Amino acid sequence: MNLNNATISELHQLLITKAISATELTKHFLDRIADRDSQINSFITVTPDIALEQAKAADLALASDTHTMLTGIPLAHKDIFCIDGIRTTAGSKILADFVAPYTSTCIDNLNNAGSITLGKTNMDEFAMGSSNESSFFGPVSNPWDHTKVPGGSSGGSAASLAASLCVASTGTDTGGSIRQPASMCGLTGLKPTYGRISRWGMIAFASSLDQAGSFTRTAEDAAILLECMAGHDSKDSTSLNLDVPRYTEALSRPLAGLKIGICSDYFKEGLDSAVENLVLEGIRELGRMGAKVSEIELPHTKFSLSSYYVIAPAECSANLSRYDGVRYGYRCDNPVNLEDLYKRSRSEGFGAEVKKRIMVGTFALSAGYYDAYYRKAQQIRRLIKNDFISAFKQVDVIVGPTAPSTAFPLGEKTNDAVSMYLQDIYTIAASLAGVPAMSIPVGLSKGMPAGLQLIGNYLEEAKLLQVAHQFQQQTDWHKQQPQSSIR
Amino acid sequence: MNIPDGWQIDIGLEIHAQLNTQSKIFSGASTLFGSEPNIQASAVDLALPGVLPVVNEAVYAKAIRFGLGVSAEIAQLSAFDRKNYFYPDLPKGYQITQMDLPIVTGGHIDIVLKNGTAKRIRITRAHLEEDAGKSLHEDFDYFTGIDLNRAGTPLLEIVSEPDIKSAFEAVAYARKIHQLVTYLDICDGNMSQGSLRFDANISVRREDSATLGIRAEIKNLNSFRFLERAITYETDRQISLLEANKSVPQETRLYDPGKDETRPMRSKETATDYRYFPEPDLLPVVVTDEMINDIKAEMPELPAERCQRFIDEFKLTLTDANLLANDRRLADYFETAVENSKNALLSANWVKSELLGHLNRDSVSIKDSPVSAIQLGELVSLISAGTISGKIAKDVFSALWSGETTSATIYIEQHGLQQLTDQTALEPLILEILDANPKQRQQLLSGKDKLMGFFVGQVMKQTQGKANPQQVNTIIKRLLQETP
Numbered sequence: 024m025n026l027n028n029a030t031i032s033e034l035h036q037l038l039i040t041k042a043i044s045a046t047e048l049t050k051h052f053l054d055r056i057a058d059r060d061s062q063i064n065s066f067i068t069v070t071p072d073i074a075l076e077q078a079k080a081a082d083l084a085l086a087s088d089t090h091t092m093l094t095g096i097p098l099a100h101k102d103i104f105c106i107d108g109i110r111t112t113a114g115s116k117i118l119a120d121f122v123a124p125y126t127s128t129c130i131d132n133l134n135n136a137g138s139i140t141l142g143k144t145n146m147d148e149f150a151m152g153s154s155n156e157s158s159f160f161g162p163v164s165n166p167w168d169h170t171k172v173p174g175g176s177s178g179g180s181a182a183s184l185a186a187s188l189c190v191a192s193t194g195t196d197t198g199g200s201i202r203q204p205a206s207m208c209g210l211t212g213l214k215p216t217y218g219r220i221s222r223w224g225m226i227a228f229a230s231s232l233d234q235a236g237s238f239t240r241t242a243e244d245a246a247i248l249l250e251c252m253a254g255h256d257s258k259d260s261t262s263l264n265l266d267v268p269r270y271t272e273a274l275s276r277p278l279a280g281l282k283i284g285i286c287s288d289y290f291k292e293g294l295d296s297a298v299e300n301l302v303l304e305g306i307r308e309l310g311r312m313g314a315k316v317s318e319i320e321l322p323h324t325k326f327s328l329s330s331y332y333v334i335a336p337a338e339c340s341a342n343l344s345r346y347d348g349v350r351y352g353y354r355c356d357n358p359v360n361l362e363d364l365y366k367r368s369r370s371e372g373f374g375a376e377v378k379k380r381i382m383v384g385t386f387a388l389s390a391g392y393y394d395a396y397y398r399k400a401q402q403i404r405r406l407i408k409n410d411f412i413s414a415f416k417q418v419d420v421i422v423g424p425t426a427p428s429t430a431f432p433l434g435e436k437t438n439d440a441v442s443m444y445l446q447d448i449y450t451i452a453a454s455l456a457g458v459p460a461m462s463i464p465v466g467l468s469k470g471m472p473a474g475l476q477l478i479g480n481y482l483e484e485a486k487l488l489q490v491a492h493q494f495q496q497q498t499d500w501h502k503q504q505p506q507s508s509i510r
Numbered sequence: 511m512n513i514p515d516g517w518q519i520d521i522g523l524e525i526h527a528q529l530n531t532q533s534k535i536f537s538g539a540s541t542l543f544g545s546e547p548n549i550q551a552s553a554v555d556l557a558l559p560g561v562l563p564v565v566n567e568a569v570y571a572k573a574i575r576f577g578l579g580v581s582a583e584i585a586q587l588s589a590f591d592r593k594n595y596f597y598p599d600l601p602k603g604y605q606i607t608q609m610d611l612p613i614v615t616g617g618h619i620d621i622v623l624k625n626g627t628a629k630r631i632r633i634t635r636a637h638l639e640e641d642a643g644k645s646l647h648e649d650f651d652y653f654t655g656i657d658l659n660r661a662g663t664p665l666l667e668i669v670s671e672p673d674i675k676s677a678f679e680a681v682a683y684a685r686k687i688h689q690l691v692t693y694l695d696i697c698d699g700n701m702s703q704g705s706l707r708f709d710a711n712i713s714v715r716r717e718d719s720a721t722l723g724i725r726a727e728i729k730n731l732n733s734f735r736f737l738e739r740a741i742t743y744e745t746d747r748q749i750s751l752l753e754a755n756k757s758v759p760q761e762t763r764l765y766d767p768g769k770d771e772t773r774p775m776r777s778k779e780t781a782t783d784y785r786y787f788p789e790p791d792l793l794p795v796v797v798t799d800e801m802i803n804d805i806k807a808e809m810p811e812l813p814a815e816r817c818q819r820f821i822d823e824f825k826l827t828l829t830d831a832n833l834l835a836n837d838r839r840l841a842d843y844f845e846t847a848v849e850n851s852k853n854a855l856l857s858a859n860w861v862k863s864e865l866l867g868h869l870n871r872d873s874v875s876i877k878d879s880p881v882s883a884i885q886l887g888e889l890v891s892l893i894s895a896g897t898i899s900g901k902i903a904k905d906v907f908s909a910l911w912s913g914e915t916t917s918a919t920i921y922i923e924q925h926g927l928q929q930l931t932d933q934t935a936l937e938p939l940i941l942e943i944l945d946a947n948p949k950q951r952q953q954l955l956s957g958k959d960k961l962m963g964f965f966v967g968q969v970m971k972q973t974q975g976k977a978n979p980q981q982v983n984t985i986i987k988r989l990l991q992e993t994p
Contacts, residue, residue, distance in 0.1 A: 118559060340785075390783045
């Protein structure tokens with residue numbers, strides 16, 4: 024078997040039959056990272072010592088039959104998840120040397136299941152961006168075409184998997200930061216329901232929107248990871264106190280009778296016609312598999328981008344206040360007084376996109392503007408939620424494009440904020456509503472992958488994963504890989 | 511303080527009461543006072559990246575107790591907000607507080623004016639929030655030290671309406687709040703450790719003006735005396751400004767106890783726009799009727815009720831009942847002493863004279879009293895039973911106070927201090943004394959009653975105080991009648 028396109032479940036079989044050891048598997052990916060990551064820059068920190076230590080423990084667990092589906096599976100984690108003893112940068116100069124004394128609950132769950140941490144992946148600074156170009160540690164290249172972006176903000180996690188430098192990876196999605204890079208890198212990306220996975224130890228961008236999730240080769244792998252990552256956490260008041268379903272068990276149900284909704288707003292001007300055709304063909308495929316397709320309306324979804332770009336910056340303006348040069352993180356040289364310390368530490372420590380959003384958010388919350396911006400944006404958010412609630416009374420899953428285009432060239436949109444923000448036009452509504460959503464590969468346009476977005480009702484990850492899995496039984500778009508990554 | 515003719519003063523108080531929980535409001539770190547700097551600062555208190563607040567639910571019950579104690583409305587749904595400002599002792603760059611939906615709204619407290627009449631001060635709201643850390647400006651050259659042990663200590667901020675019209679009323683109101691929060695056991699009330707701190711919003715206006723004047727906020731007053739002094743200084747200052755046809759700027763000021771004056775805070779210390787917005791890391795606080803009823807059932811007796819009970823049950827005078835019920839610890843002490851002595855009136859006398867006298871003399875607070883309520887109760891029961899005289903009892907009390915003994919009974923036995931109540935033992939001694947002083951005996955017989963004191967004194971002297979003076983008196987009278 025080619026280890027470079029193997030799934031978690033396939034590798035699990037190899038591991039439990041002792042066809043390969045966790046240490047061999049881990050070395051294989053560490054070697055690939057050492058050989059190839061310089062071309063795509065998908066890792067900020069590689070952790071070979073920790074990975075090999077974990078692999079040794081995994082081999083012991085495999086030998087004693089005390090293993091899980093994830094024992095010995097090498098993963099890459101977005102550098103937004105704090106891990107005890109490993110530096111966590113959030114892609115920012117201000118945290119370039121920060122080492123947390125705790126591990127995020129989500130990664131802790133994966134570690135406890137016996138998975139291997141290969142390293143921490145590159146990302147847009149504080150998860151603000153759609154191209155992974157705002158990272159202090161440099162941009163990431165798309166493994167399908169090194170002159171193009173991998174998408175963002177979880178660009179490193181997506182690229183590392185597309186380049187077969189890991190078996191699966193973690194990411195976070197605030198407005199599309201898992202789904203859009205999954206679409207651009209030809210991967211299965213899952214953003215669960217808000218609160219499904221604990222946010223403890225995950226560096227905050229916009230607290231009411233941030234949600235951890237995964238990049239995998241298949242929906243089945245996404246189900247395996249979600250079963251492990253999800254669950255209530257007493258350290259996160261917003262984590263949902265509900266049992267975690269056995270997602271893997273729902274995958275095999277056929278689609279017959281499933282009601283799929285499409286919304287015309289997702290097919291308007293701005294959508295690349297080649298991507299549109301691939302998405303429509305994907306929807307026809309679902310129809311052929313027995314799903315019933317009907318039109319639904321999401322009347323307020325067109326306001327989602329405007330609402331998001333008030334709420335997310337507002338929350339980030341407060342969330343990032345703690346990076347002040349006083350207790351940890353970057354501090355300017357020779358501050359002359361407190362104000363100088365604040366001003367220069369933050370001006371020098373944050374990148375341009377982050378500073379812009381802090382300014383926007385600060386403005387939106389200011390006396391005299393709060394009602395016109397923040398309150399209005401929250402009202403729109405409520406309407407968008409209501410849209411989804413009524414839509415899911417008619418259909419099981421809403422389907423459309425993940426992103427308006429395939430990956431664009433590096434540097435193309437760095438000076439065009441609106442065009443960059445429009446990358447998330449189809450993904451943001453689900454984030455504002457807090458409903459789960461996925462992106463799965465739906466074909467190639469000029470050799471670059473496009474994604475099909477599936478949006479589900481609250482807590483109906485199982486249904487999304489079922490649709491995605493069934494689709495992946497009938498199609499092989501998810502098996503397509505960039506040529507460079509197979510070798 | 512006399513309010514100048516033609517002027518009226520309006521004061522609203524914001525009182526920050528530190529809630530006496532074991533751990534902080536949003537982290538598991540200890541709230542203990544006086545530890546080495548920063549050893550009680552957890553990852554949450556330090557605002558490290560990725561950490562999240564989780565509410566210590568003990569604070570809800572304490573806030574609800576307060577609300578019930580002032581007849582306020584308890585919100586079924588309250589919520590936390592972020593108050594944004596930069597300061598080194600505020601690690602997150604925002605304080606988590608309750609702006610839009612406080613847990614307690616309305617309510618009131620009655621104070622007693624100088625003329626003895628009651629006045630009602632309305633409470634606007636009381637909300638939960640976290641305390642900041644401390645900036646230590648004095649201890650370091652060219653630097654400011656930051657101690658985050660206090661960061662995250664739970665606070666209940668109690669906001670009054672501007673119903674307070676003088677420094678006297680302000681202090682009376684503040685004392686009532688202090689009494690209430692200590693009675694409710696939601697705050698230790700330790701002013702010197704900052705457990706209760708006052709911000710006073712003060713404005714003055716012409717008596718005939720219908721609208722409030724422009725206010726100054728005097729921040730962080732940590733004693734009743736400073737509260738009174740700051741208000742006195744500030745109202746004088748504002749009246750002088752207005753009388754000179756100058757305006758009072760709306761500003762935040764600090765009281766300097768050394769100079770006994772208020773001065774404006776540097777503008778950098780005062781944020782103009784806190785950019786409040788709902789705290790997305792915390793869910794709204796839901797309070798059920800069941801919770802409220804449970805807390806109601808556990809509410810301690812409040813001072814006014816307890817005072818009345820002392821009058822009804824123990825037959826204390828109003829003055830004594832007030833004195834003893836005023837402070838919860840003192841009232842608890844008194845009641846324990848009564849349980850052990852079975853003599854309420856005598857216990858009351860001993861608590862207010864001997865005990866309070868010693869506490870004051872040695873500047874010891876009731877909770878650190880070297881004589882426990884049980885020990886005092888035992889002592890009073892011995893007096894009550896006639897085992898020792900009141901005079902001897904004072905010596906026993908001193909022995910208990912100094913730690914010379916731990917039990918009045920043992921001490922009395924060891925030192926042979928039991929009263930001589932055996933008549934057959936006393937009579938010969940009394941006869942001897944009468945015979946030894948024939949002149950005084952004659953004067954007593956001829957009606958000079960004050961000589962009775964002389965003879966009783968002689969007997970007490972001979973018995974080293976162990977005789978019962980009442981009994982000695984009776985025996986003398988009888989002996990004189992028998993053998994004039």
